[in-house]
Amino acid sequence: MTEFLDYQEVQEQAFIHAQKLAEREVKNGYQFEYLFSYTDGHGMPVYWKVRAKNYHTGDKWIRVFSSGERGFKFGDPDFNELYPIGQGKKPLYALEQVLNLAEKQPIYIVEGEQKADFLNSMGLIATTCGGSGNTDKTDIKPLAKHDIVIWADNDKAGTKFFNEIAQQLDVLGCDIRYIVLDGLNLPEKGDVMDWADLRKQQGLNTTASDITALITAQYQPPSPSDNLPDGMLAEPMEWENGSFEVHDKGVFYIEKLKNGEYRERFISSPILVTAKTRDNTSNNWGRLLQWQDDAFIHHNWAVPNELFQGDGTESRKALSNQGVIITPDRRGRELFQIYLMSYPVDKFALCVDSVGWHGHRYVLPTETYSNPATKHDEVIVYQRTDGLDNRFQFKGELETWKNGVSLLLESHSKLVFSVACAFAGQLLEPLNQQGGGFHINGTSSKGKSTAIYLACSVWGHPKEYYRTWRSTGNALEQTAFMHNDGFLVLDEIGEASAKDIGQTVYMLANGQGKARMARTAITKAPQQWRVLFLSSGEKTFKEILNEIGQTAKLGQEIRLPEISLDACEYGVFDLVDFAPDASQQANMLYENSINAYGVAGKAWLEYLTNDKGQITETALKMYQQFKAKITPDNAQGHIARVASRFAVVAVAGELATQANITGWKKGRALEAVISVFKTWLNSFEMVGDFEDRQILQQVRAFFEANGNSRFDTLIEGNKRASYGNSDHADDANTDTKSFREKTMYRVGYKVVNAQQRETLRYLFFKEQFKQELCTGFDPKKVAKVLKKHGWLDCANGKTTKQERTPESKNPVWLYVFNTSMFSYDIEKATNPYTDDVNTGTTIDI
Incomplete structure (x- = not known):
């Protein structure tokens, strides 16, 4: 008003x-x-x-x-x-x-x-x-x-x-x-x-x-330990006829008995309630808990209040799984829940339900990274109601990982590329790039597992961080959401549902799940994410679709470019350089990776959040340089899109090197990315005039299979056709009717030279041309392509030509094929990238 x-x-x-x-x-x-x-x-x-x-x-x-x-x-x-x-x-x-x-x-x-x-x-x-x-x-x-x-x-x-x-x-x-x-x-x-x-x-x-x-x-901010007796970690909380006390030995309930004496009851190992949590709409309230397990590892968990409703079994299971020791008796468990739900705290924290970037801070399930010199309004913590599936783990020291893993693989382009992919997910948001993936395929023992294990070691245990394709679409949607603004690994594409894999690839790359109805009959907003994912398997994406009679679409292939290892002598390795053979090299790298993992990812997040603004500015400049370097001249739009994703990986690898995380030489990541991009591009079918290439290949395949069986023979200059066996074409006594029966499913005529029996051209009926040669394509498009490449002899302005046939007194319009199609170099004519792409390696970084 x-x-x-x-x-x-x-x-x-x-x-x-x-x-x-x-x-x-x-x-x-x-x-x-x-x-x-x-x-x-x-x-x-x-x-x-x-x-x-x-x-x-x-x-x-x-x-x-x-x-x-x-x-x-x-x-x-x-x-x-x-x-x-x-x-x-x-x-x-x-x-x-x-x-x-x-x-x-x-x-x-x-x-x-x-x-x-x-x-x-x-x-x-x-x-x-x-x-x-x-x-x-x-x-x-x-x-x-x-x-x-x-x-x-x-x-x-x-x-x-x-x-x-x-x-x-x-x-x-x-x-x-x-x-x-x-x-x-x-x-x-x-x-x-x-x-x-x-x-x-x-x-x-x-x-x-x-x-x-x-x-x-x-004003002097209070210290957590102010006015607390020795051994006490928090102020006591009165409850009914007793009080909760938190000591360095655990949480205890001190109960006053009827006779005036006190009984001390052990509740759990030490765990502190440090803040109340809620989202920016003042919903989804919870409690921020902190504790240290018996291995002296610190834990944080923002527990939604709704997990405390009921008997609290789910929250106790999760806490036990992370090292909290909880008394087994029923009364003790009830008191434990009362303590967690009711302990008074004045501090607030802002909760979010997704990992990844939130402003200049990066949130993981149990830790938030930010510039330590920057003061924020509130602490940000990760909080979800569906439990805590945290695969971001770390062990050992960065130098151990760098010397035992990163430096050993530096000479091997595909491994450098795989590890650089692991750093790339965090750059999608700063560079404003869409997510997408890469698929590493090859036969057994080519090193696919080695590539994904080493990439996983950046963020967690090599054999625990990755997921598999053997999941429903809904499960993979949740998996992608749990890796938002990060790196996802999916192993064994052969286990994926062939029926759903096409849509799954679109979903993962496009970054949005399905809209669903909540239990309250209100439509829930679909989950969204940005993720770079690395896939592996013996089968290619196209092979899986072919098994159910489907063909890979261009949009799917550029969202999941396939990198084959089969043509490489040593598989994922470029050479044998630090062990007697490729197999022992793979074993050595894996053994080293399980001794130090997750520390590279931790260092990467600390580097990015220390000055996100400045690093974003640097990354944008590098991205523009690298994209121009990787993208071939006059590249088609879909090739340029894939080159953009390769450029993000190159930027990630070079920045991780600048941050002193990888130990690689300056420019090595870019060089490796360019090498892998060339491998992909030279094997990618949908480049250049890829539709022309498919049409030409389909037409030539028909003639190769049916050149002698589905054409009646016409001798040049002879108005009478020879049916069936052309050896009797000049025999006037031949019973032509009997030979006609042998030309099954006739599509036209083959015109031959009378002396050498050399095929001069093929005459194709117009209706048969549409039905037999143009399957899956527009007949007009096919005719134009054939004319463009010189396979058709045509009348002016047309794709057909008039020829005389035995069945007609007057010339009829037919598609007239010359024999140049059998020696025509289709690949060279339709793919401008058959030669090595001029990429080089010299660039100012």
Whole structure:
């Protein structure tokens, strides 16, 4: 309703509405006091708060209302609509003044709008979020980096408010001070207005200079171990007739018995509840847990609250699987769940349900990577309701992996390419590239498994990180989502469902699953991802489709380019250089990879998040250079698309080298990617005029198979046809009728020279041409292709020619084939990439 009214008119109408709201309370002894207007940064009203007070009882009456389509409505507005910058949170009070304050002027934060107005009336800048319990519901980002002075009320609620707001402001990089209340002689619950009243009773007026002259102290963030006895990891939590205590030996429940004695019950190994989690819509609440297992490995898990509903079996299973020791008795398990659900924490964390990039931070299931020097509003954690399937594991040191794996494979282009693929998924989002994959195929013992194991070692255990194609489409959709902005490996394409594999390839590369109906009968948004995946198997993608009578589409082949190992003497290796033979080289690399894995991926994420902006700028420049270098001149669109994906892999390999992760020489990753791209391109059928090539190959195959069996023979210059055996073509006594029966499924005539019996040309009936030669193609397209390549003798402007036949007195129009088709080099005529692509290796990186 505020769309056509100015601010003053809206305020006047809001004031009238507020008085009407308070009419009944006024009749019951309350007095209308204030109407507070909350606005956005431009001064436009977002919502109002009306307040009345019963001065006899001290009770307060407070209501919130906002504008709707038909006037004012009770309750909060849709903050996402009216204050979108707050991402679902409400604005600060007096926000416009906060945004327009003079530089270095402190901002006072108080509990309540009346106190903020009082300070603002003096020329100070003051705001509020309403008091304790509202700090997490208010968008306080406008206060970031400012000097802050907090004046909390003189009571326990004020202390709680102070701790809540100060901790959040500290995260925003604010310089925080607070008014020292000792010595101000404030009553219980006293505030700035009570202090001004006390001064007024003494005949003193309060001015801005009086406020700024008050003693303040610097806020010091509390240490987790402050005021805790030795051995205690957290404050005790009282519960019923006892309390929970968290020691370095475990979580215990100290129960007070009827006889006055205490009984200590072991609940679990040490585990801390460190924060409440929720998403940016304030849904999907949960608890952030931290613990250390018996191998001294630290764990973090954001557990959705809904997993605690029921008996908590699922959450206990997951925790046990990650090293938490939980008491087996029923009462102990119940107490364990009570502790996790109810332990009081003031800290908040933002939860997300997908791994990958979230701004400049990269989230994995148990860890978030970011620039340690950057302060963020909130911690981001990964949280899902379907459990934790974390295959991102690490072991050993980076130098061990580098020396035992990365440097040994440096001489082998296909292995360098495979490992570079493992780093490429994280660059899809910064480079704004679509996902896609590569398929490594070859017969047994060619090194397919070696390639994927070494690529997997970048992120986890070589034999545990990868998945298989033997899954339903829905399962692979979830798998891809779990690898968003990352690297996915799928082994044994031969196990995939031939019926579904075509659509699965599209789904994985395009990055979106199916829309589904939730249990609440609401359509769930489809899962989305960006992933680079590496596939392997003895069969090719096309072979699997051919088994069920289907043909691979161009869109599928460029989303999953196939790299064959069969033509290579040593399979996945370029040569034998660090072991007696290729087999022992593969074994050595695998053994080394299980001694150190996941550390390269960890170092890669630390490198990328240290300065994502600068690294993105560098990566974009490299990408443009590499793409131009890899893409052949005058490349067709689909070839250029594949070259773009190869370029992303090259950038990933070179950046990982610059980050001192791989140990390779500068330019080696690019060189390897170019080599593998040439291997793919030289074996790819759908290059150049690939449809022309398919047509020509199909036509020549027909003539090779049927050149003598489905054509009647005509002798050049003879009007009479010889049917069947051409050896009797000049025998006037031959019974032509008997020979006609032997030319089964006739499609036309073969014209031969009378002396040498040399075939001169083939005459093809027009209808037979459509039915026999053009299967799967447009007949007009086929005729034009044949004419373009000189296989047809044609009349001017046509693809057919008139010829005399024994059946007709007049010439008839036929397709006339010359014999050049048998010696014609189809590949050379239709594929401009048959020669080596001029790619070179010299480039400025």
